[in-house]
Amino acid sequence: MQVAVERRPTLFFLLVMAALFIVMSLSARTRVGVVGETRTLFERAVMTVFSFVPKTVNAAGQSTIDIYHGYIDMRRSVAENLELKRKVAELTQKSLQLQKSHGDLSRMRAILGYTEQFAIPTVMAHVVMLETEGPFKSLILDRGSDTGISVNDTVVNANGLIGRVILTTKDLAKVQLVIDPNAAVGSLLDRTRRQGVVHGDGQQGLRMEYVASLSDVAIGDLILTAGIDGIHPKGIPVGRVTKVEEGKDLFKAIWVAPNVQFNSLEEVIVLRTRKIPPEVVRYAP
Amino acid sequence: MRWLGFLGGLLIALTLHSLLDKFFPNALAFFNPYVILVVYYSMGGNLVGAITAGVLAGLVQDAFSGALFGLHAFSLTFCAYLVAYVNSRLVLRGPIAFGVSLVGSVILNEMVIFLLINLLQQQRIDLFEQELFYKTLLTSLFGIIVYQLLTLFLRAEPIEATRRPAGW
Secondary structure (H helix, E strand, O other): OHHHHHHOHHHHHHHHHHHHHHHHHHHHHHHOOOOOOOOOHHHHHHHHHHOHHHHHHHHHHHHHHHHHHHHHHHHHHHHHHHHHHHHHHHHHHHHHHHHHHHHHHHHHHHHHOOOOOOOOOEEEEEEEEEEOOOOOOEEEEOOOHHHOOOOOOEEEEOOEEEEEEEEEOOOOEEEEEOOOOOOEEEEEEOOOOOEEEEEEOOOOOEEEEOOEOOOOOOOOOEEEEOOOOOOOOOOOEEEEEEEEEEOOOOEEEEEEEEOOOHHHOOEEEEEOOOOOOHHHHHOOO | OHHHHHHHHHHHHHHHHHHHHHHOOOHHHOOOHHHHHHHHHHOOOOHHHHHHHHHHHHHHHHHOOOOOOOHHHHHHHHHHHHHHHHHHHHOOOOHHHHHHHHHHHHHHHHHHHHHHHHHHHOOOOOOHHHHHHHHHHHHHHHHHHHHHHHHHHHOOOHHHHHOOOOOO
16 A cells, blocks of 8 residues: 555645545535534544643643733732722622612513523633634634533623634634634624624624615614524624625625624633524524 | 654644744734644655645644634645655755745745635635735744754754655
């Protein structure tokens, strides 16, 4: 076998290139799909074999950062302690006010017939690798299927939507960022409730499409997830409108600045969202 | 021994990749350690070994980036084959030959990726020329420094360490 390969290296080269092209084409076809498992068994295998490298680098880097921050923090802690005591008193007062407001809100919801949504199970994860330049935008998390993370889980932080999980191994998860041109999120304008689809513009921004030309859209409008794409729960902030123009067809051209600063992501929250059963996906419009 | 050397190089490239992603996100847009590794091993002139090195390094890069799986493997294998093919006939040696091969490979690698993304995803790559310029410059500089360090430690032509009488 080895001798045969070495005698005809050009044929071997052509066969390898053909095989890689097929793998790539399959990958391209599955990446653009929003719902459903992707064909990534081989990708997962390679990632699993080499996963110890980024995890070790992350652990070593984190330890170094922790030691440095520990020293700096110690110097700041005395002044901060006094400031925090003052804030605790202030926040305790605010907390009491909020508890009262929450009670009022619950009563109002009950009156209006709303049902409380079930709390979504969450997993906290650290960003191990981050890629926001170039044609593909993704990040890798230090938690995987061991902690219950699965494909199509939504990834957020306190500022809003980050992306969705596209691949998991036992201890790592790959996330497609919302600013990736292949990502698509069913969204709505908070002020007018007009729905559309948000996707990455290939750089650091977002575009919102399929919003009718006659719709009322203003600069500064907040955009939230609409909860209609079967992946992202409703109501997660996505970004704010920065520019609106009349589009070529019947839709407006809308530019959106994401709420999240993708270049400085450290910790994220993975929402273990309820998945649409395959039989429902199959008959989806 | 050469396999172990390659595996060590691959782990170092992935460590660099992880370190840069952790502390300087997006640095990989301007620097590619995998090309250095593949060009270095392809300059031994062994075609099958070069193809294998290109596939392995490319798949690892693909697995830890958001790219289409197989994209970098395809482009790196293409570069590896060309470098090995030229070297099997011309037997180029020394830092200048290595530097020239590296510059050519980085440019070719990026061009192949550009074409494949256009072909498979009809996707435009913004700032392609700027990224290509900086990636070629930084990767080549770093590669030549690595080459010189290897010369210092091996006390011989480092590419000879990747050669063998026949096959892998």
